[in-house]
Amino acid sequence: xxxxxxxxxxxxxxxxxxxxxxxxxxxxxxxxxxxxxxxxxxxxxxxxxxxxxxxxxxxxxxxxxxxxxxxxxxxxxxxxxxxxxxxxxxxxxxxxxxxxxxxxxxxxxxxxxxxxxx
Numbered sequence: 211x212x213x214x215x216x217x218x219x220x221x222x223x224x225x226x227x228x229x230x231x232x233x234x235x236x237x238x239x240x241x242x243x244x245x246x247x248x249x250x251x252x253x254x255x256x257x258x259x260x261x262x263x264x265x266x267x268x269x270x271x272x273x274x275x276x277x278x279x280x281x282x283x284x285x286x287x288x289x290x291x292x293x294x295x296x297x298x299x300x301x302x303x304x305x306x307x308x309x310x311x312x313x314x315x316x317x318x319x320x321x322x323x324x325x326x327x328x
Contacts, residue, residue, distance in 0.1 A: 211235075211236050212234075212235070212236035212237055212307075212316045212317070213234070213235045213236055213319070214232060214233075214234055214304075214305055214306060214316060214318070214319035215232065215233045215234075215319055215320075216230060216231070216232050216303060216304060216305055216319050216320065216321050216322040217230070217231050217232075217233075217322055218230040218231045218322055219302075219303060219321075219322030219323045219324045219325075220323075220324070220325070221325040221326075221327065222295055222324075222325070222326055223326070223327070223328050224295060224296055224297060224326055224327075224328055225294060225295065226295050226326070227291070227292060227293045227294075227295065228292045228295065228324060229289060229290070229291050229292070230246070230289065230290040230292065230303055230322055230324075231287060231288075231289055232244070232246070232287065232288045232289075232290075232305030232319075233285075233286065233287050234286045234287070234288070234305070234307070235286065237286075237307055237316070239283060239286040240263060240283040241263045242263060242307045242308075243260060243261070243262050243263065243307065243308040243309075243312075244260065244261055244279075244281060244288040244305060244306070244307055244308065245257050245259065245260040245261075245305065245306055245307075245308045245312070245314070246258050246259045246260075246277075246279060246288070246290045246303060246304070246305050247303070247304045247305070247306065247314070248299075248301035248302065248303045248304070248324075249301055249302050249304070249321075250298075250300060250301040250302075253301075255304070256270065257270065257308075257312065258270045258272065258273045258277065258290075259273065259277055259278075259279040259290060260279065260308060260312070261279045261280065261281050261288065263283075265281070267279050272298075273292075273299075276292065276293050276294045276295075277290060277291065277292050277293070278290070278291040278293075279291075288305055290303065290305075292324070295324075295326045296326060297326045297327060297328075298326075299324060299326050300324060300325050300326050300327070301323075301324060302321040302322065302323050302324075303321055303322050303323075303324055304318050304319060304321045305319070306318065
């Protein structure tokens, strides 16, 4: 059974930082493309960062230069380091495994709330 557990969210002021963690089980993690998504109130869920099994990364324009995705295959964990946070980064953040067409493959976890506010 696939399980994706996100953690590390919280409330920060603009300009602050957070590090999100996604622990995966039930998948062959080392060969999986993993992605971080976010969903703000009233908006569709969007892919903000992804990382291949070999460590190649890609970011949405909205987070490029501020967010860094990384992975630890031994721990079956993917991280999202978020710096220079802005109020528009406020959302629930989720992780998932992606297929070749960047479609999320598994049921969503509970997500982790990130709130950026002064």
